[in-house]
Amino acid sequence: MSAPVLSSPEAFDCRVAFADELAALAREDERIVAVCNDSVGSSNLVQFQKEFPDRLINVGIAEQDMVGVGAGLALSGYIPFVCGASPFLTGRALEQIKADVAYSQSPVVLCGMSPGMAYGELGPTHHSIEDLSWLRAIAGLDVIVPADPAETRSAVRWAAHAARPAFLRVGRFKVPAVTGERPFTYGAATTLRDGTDVTVVAAGTMVSRALDAAEEAAEQGVSVRVLNMSTIAPLDEEAIRAAMRETRGIVTAEEATTTGGLGAAVAAVVVTERTPVPMRLLGIHREFAPTGTTAYLLEHFGLTAADIRAAALTLARTDA
Amino acid sequence: MLVADPRTAAAWRLFRQEFADAGPERRREMLRTRANQSRTADLRMIGRAKLGHVGGDMSVLDILTTLFFGVLRVDPEKPEWADRDRFVLSKGHTAGALYATLAAAGFFPEAELDTFAGPLSALNGHPNRVKVPGVETNTGPLGHGLPVSVGMAVAARLSGSSRHVYVVLGDGELQEGSNWEAAMTAGHRGLANLTAVVDRNRLQQGARTEETNTLDPLDDKFRAFGWDVLEVDGHDHLALFEALTSPRGSRPTCVIANTTKGRGVSFMEDRVEWHHKVPSAEQIVTATAELAR
Numbered sequence: 375m376s377a378p379v380l381s382s383p384e385a386f387d388c389r390v391a392f393a394d395e396l397a398a399l400a401r402e403d404e405r406i407v408a409v410c411n412d413s414v415g416s417s418n419l420v421q422f423q424k425e426f427p428d429r430l431i432n433v434g435i436a437e438q439d440m441v442g443v444g445a446g447l448a449l450s451g452y453i454p455f456v457c458g459a460s461p462f463l464t465g466r467a468l469e470q471i472k473a474d475v476a477y478s479q480s481p482v483v484l485c486g487m488s489p490g491m492a493y494g495e496l497g498p499t500h501h502s503i504e505d506l507s508w509l510r511a512i513a514g515l516d517v518i519v520p521a522d523p524a525e526t527r528s529a530v531r532w533a534a535h536a537a538r539p540a541f542l543r544v545g546r547f548k549v550p551a552v553t554g555e556r557p558f559t560y561g562a563a564t565t566l567r568d569g570t571d572v573t574v575v576a577a578g579t580m581v582s583r584a585l586d587a588a589e590e591a592a593e594q595g596v597s598v599r600v601l602n603m604s605t606i607a608p609l610d611e612e613a614i615r616a617a618m619r620e621t622r623g624i625v626t627a628e629e630a631t632t633t634g635g636l637g638a639a640v641a642a643v644v645v646t647e648r649t650p651v652p653m654r655l656l657g658i659h660r661e662f663a664p665t666g667t668t669a670y671l672l673e674h675f676g677l678t679a680a681d682i683r684a685a686a687l688t689l690a691r692t693d694a
Numbered sequence: 695m696l697v698a699d700p701r702t703a704a705a706w707r708l709f710r711q712e713f714a715d716a717g718p719e720r721r722r723e724m725l726r727t728r729a730n731q732s733r734t735a736d737l738r739m740i741g742r743a744k745l746g747h748v749g750g751d752m753s754v755l756d757i758l759t760t761l762f763f764g765v766l767r768v769d770p771e772k773p774e775w776a777d778r779d780r781f782v783l784s785k786g787h788t789a790g791a792l793y794a795t796l797a798a799a800g801f802f803p804e805a806e807l808d809t810f811a812g813p814l815s816a817l818n819g820h821p822n823r824v825k826v827p828g829v830e831t832n833t834g835p836l837g838h839g840l841p842v843s844v845g846m847a848v849a850a851r852l853s854g855s856s857r858h859v860y861v862v863l864g865d866g867e868l869q870e871g872s873n874w875e876a877a878m879t880a881g882h883r884g885l886a887n888l889t890a891v892v893d894r895n896r897l898q899q900g901a902r903t904e905e906t907n908t909l910d911p912l913d914d915k916f917r918a919f920g921w922d923v924l925e926v927d928g929h930d931h932l933a934l935f936e937a938l939t940s941p942r943g944s945r946p947t948c949v950i951a952n953t954t955k956g957r958g959v960s961f962m963e964d965r966v967e968w969h970h971k972v973p974s975a976e977q978i979v980t981a982t983a984e985l986a987r
Contacts, residue, residue, distance in 0.1 A: 407852070409845075431848055439841045439875035446845020449823075449831055451776065452852070454845075469835050470872075474842055478832040479824055 385548035389487060391523035392544045393418035395530040396455055400426055406534060409444045409456045411437050417457035417487050437462050441470035441482070448480040453534055459493075460486030460502035460543065468508055471541075476515040481537040483530075488546035490579060490629035491663055491671045498662040507634025509541050510607045516540040517607040519636075520558060521581035522551045525604060528558035536560065543578060547629075547668045550582045553602065561605050563613035569599035572686040573617035573624050577603050577636050579672070580627035580656075586679035587686060596690045606636050614643040618651050623689030625654045627682050629672065632657035652692050654685040695825055696802035696816050703770040703800025706763070713764055718932055721764070725931035729759035730985045732794040733958050735807060737985075739790050741978045743811035745819065749955040749968035750864065751791035753895040753928075757862055757951055758783075758795040760934040761891075766860065770800040773827035777857050780830050780846045784839020785864035785893065786820040787970075792829070793817050801828040837870025839863060840890060844876045847888040847946075860938070862891045866898030869907050874919070880946040881920020888946040889938065890921075893928065895955040899969045916948040928953035958985050 400406040400422060407429040410417050414432060423430040431447075433439045437458055444456035456463070463486050464471065475482045486505055493500035509517050516538055520526040526544060533540050556564050566581065567588050576584035581602050588598035599621055601613055617624055624644060626637035637655030644650050656677060663671050672678060713724055732755050740746035762768070767779045783792050790810065797804040802816075809815035816825035820834030831842045843861040850857045867873065880888055892912065896903050903909050913923045922943060926933040928951025937949045955969070956962025959981040962973075973981060 428852060433875070433879050436875035436879070438837070438872035439844070439879055442838060442841020442872065442876060443845035443848065443879065445831060446842040446847070447849045448845075449842070450780075450846050450849030450853070452849055470838065470841070473832055473835050473838055477822075480831070 383550065385550050386523045387548055388520060388523050388526040388545040389418040391526045392485070392530055393421060395527040397422050397425060399531065399534045400429065403453070403534065405451060405453045407431065407447055407452050407454050409433065409440055409447065409454050411435055411440045411458040411462065413458050413487065416459060417485070419457060437466035438470050441467040441484070442474050444482045445470070445474035445478060445480040448482045449478070453481065453483070453537065455483045455485050457485040457487055459500070460489035460505055461500055464502060464505040464508055471509070471515070472512050475539045476512045479514060479539065482539055483533040484541040486541060486543050489543045490545070490547065491668050492546040494668040494671060495665055497665065501663060503630045503658050505543065506606055506628065506630045506636060507638070510634060510639060514539055515607065516560070516605065518605055519543040519577040520545070520604055521578055521602050522549050522553050524551060525553045525558050529604065532558050532560055545578055547579055549579055552582045552585060558604060561608050561610060563601040563603045563610040565599065566602050567598070567600040569597040569621065571597045571621055571690040573599040573601060573621045574627060574682055574686060575601045575603050575614070575617070575624060575636065575640050576627040577606060579629045580677060583677070583679040584627055584682050587682035590679065590683045591686050594687065596687055598686050603636060606639060609639045609643065611643045614640055615647065618644060618647060623652045623692060625656060625682060625685045625689060627656040627677065629677060630657055632659055652689055654689060656681060656685060696806060696827055698771045698773070698827065699800045699803040700771065701800070702798070702804060706770060706799040709763055721935065722932045725756070725759055725763060728763055728798065729756045729931070730958060732759060732791065732798055733985050734982050735794040735797070735804070736790045737973065737978050737981055739794065739807050739810040740972060741975065742808065744972050745811050746790045746972065747787045747970045748973065749897070749962060750785060750788040750893070750895070752957045752959060752962060753953045753955045754785065754788050754862060754893045755791045755795070756929045756931055756957070757891055757893060757934060758791055760931050760938065761860060762795050762799050764935050765938045767857070768828070770828065773801060777855050779857050780843070780859045782830050782833070782839045782843045782859070782861040783821060784833055784861055785836070785867060786833030789817070789819060789821045792821055793826070796826065796828040802826065836864065836867035837872040840873045841876040843888060843890070844880050844885065847880070847885040848883065850887050851885070857887070859888045860891065862893060865892055865894045865896065865903050865909055868892070868909055868912070877916065877919040877921065884920070884944050885946045886942045886944055889949060890946070891938070891949045891951055893953050894950050895953040897955045897964070897966050897969070901966060912950055921946050921948045923948045923950065925950040925952065929957055960984060
């Protein structure tokens with residue numbers, strides 16, 4: 375049983391850890407290359423470019439080309455980290471991700487930078503809330519959403535060694551450290567706080583909020599388990615089944631559309647069991663965001679600790 | 695994954711040796727005969743599967759034959775050899791032509807061609823590198839081969855390898871914008887180790903390319919993107935061979951191969967309906983007789 379991990383007040387941009395770890399890996403392994411779309415700055419590749427100018431392939435504003443070039447490098451023995459703002463990487467190059475990366479089994483690490491609503495006021499064109507739904511539908515593509523800088527580092531290292539088609543969602547919106555010393559474990563949920571009444575399954579920016587919600591719920595006498603589901607695909611179905619056996623309801627929380635992302639993935643496990651448990655799916659329900667900062671939009675869409683706690687309390691008090 | 699057929703691979707090796715030693719007329723005859731044998735094999739596959747893209751297959755087969763039987767530094771028995779030349783068929787719908795060529799070179803047994811498009815066959819309607827040796831990347835959706843080939847050429851340069859990357863593009867697929875993104879990258883980076891061959895048959899699925907969305911002047915377009923451009927008769931094996939092996943400068947090379955869709959079968963030539971129409975048994979007999987001439 376793991377000890378509860380409380381979120382710390384300090385918050386971090388995961389891109390910093392990402393860039394730092396990638397440069398470290400590149401120093402160890404000359405097969406590591408980076409491919410980007412005029413995003414040297416926004417993908418935090420300045421240091422990488424400085425140290426490895428030949429191994430940074432900037433194709434300009436051309437995402438289809440970027441992913442195809444990444445696939446060609448991967449099929450030639452390199453380990454490309456293909457980096458671009460997540461909305462453009464996934465939306466513009468979706469067919470390249472499907473055919474050139476996943477179906478061709480080319481070990482490209484697709485790095486969706488600044489995902490979710492990290493670009494706040496820049497609006498829905500720059501939000502990447504559909505990525506989890508789109509990519510989860512593609513066979514053979516791992517979908518990874520680290521929760522904090524330490525897990526981002528660990529996931530980057532895993533991806534470099536795994537040599538599998540993978541998508542990493544690299545957060546820009548600042549998050550507290552929540553995973554402690556636990557390394558990223560591919561395909562496995564990590565229990566950040568155990569509980570017996572309700573389980574919250576969260577990913578990325580929602581994990582620290584889920585921990586805060588669990589703390590607040592405890593004060594109201596409700597015991598909440600918090601699972602960090604950093605691998606969205608393939609999903610840790612056993613952790614979901616355990617949550618069904620050991621708690622009375624499941625809340626999912628994601629900075630993404632609920633039509634196909636984490637919540638939908640968890641629900642697909644829950645409803646196919648003999649005795650499903652009630653669920654609440656927190657996320658964005660087929661809406662484009664209004665204007666606002668990221669923090670404002672998370673509040674607008676009911677993605678705060680208070681919202682998660684309220685959903686958990688509702689389920690805890692539901693008579694099965 | 696299919697495995698090589700050592701006997702056919704040995705015959706291919708002998709062919710390559712004889713080709714290297716032969717004079718121009720003998721070379722032309724060797725490739726012409728070989729290409730028409732593949733055309734016949736392809737027609738048989740399509741007739742059996744009742745599926746395929748016969749017009750484009752006939753159009754591209756002289757290019758594929760010249761590459762695999764005259765140009766590419768590959769080894770059918772070592773398809774993973776790191777320093778092999780890379781070949782990408784961007785117009786993946788002409789998989790039948792590629793399969794017939796790969797089987798003739800011994801990458802896998804020719805008997806496998808009988809399974810084309812059948813249930814669980816390795817030989818899907820579009821090529822799958824995970825199942826078919828000699829296929830470097832999965833194609834089918836158009837506009838994918840050139841970006842991947844650019845990545846392969848960048849990789850060859852990064853690793854200091856002299857391997858060359860060849861990609862065959864359909865002309866119609868040049869309407870896909872992704873090609874021009876990649877053409878720009880190749881020109882910008884001066885990828886002299888990259889050759890794109892355009893199968894310029896001037897027909898796309900529904901109509902003539904120039905009636906659909908004008909491609910000409912194609913040579914000027916590639917030149918403007920920083921490429922060297924050569925234009926040849928895409929059914930003249932010697933001209934193809936010379937263009938594909940010509941000394942390279944500091945830019946990528948585009949070979950515009952002027953071809954005829956349905957080439958070699960009189961009733962198919964330059965007719966738009968033969969994009970993916972399936973010939974009848976009688977038509978296959980007639981076509982096979984024409985190709986044996």
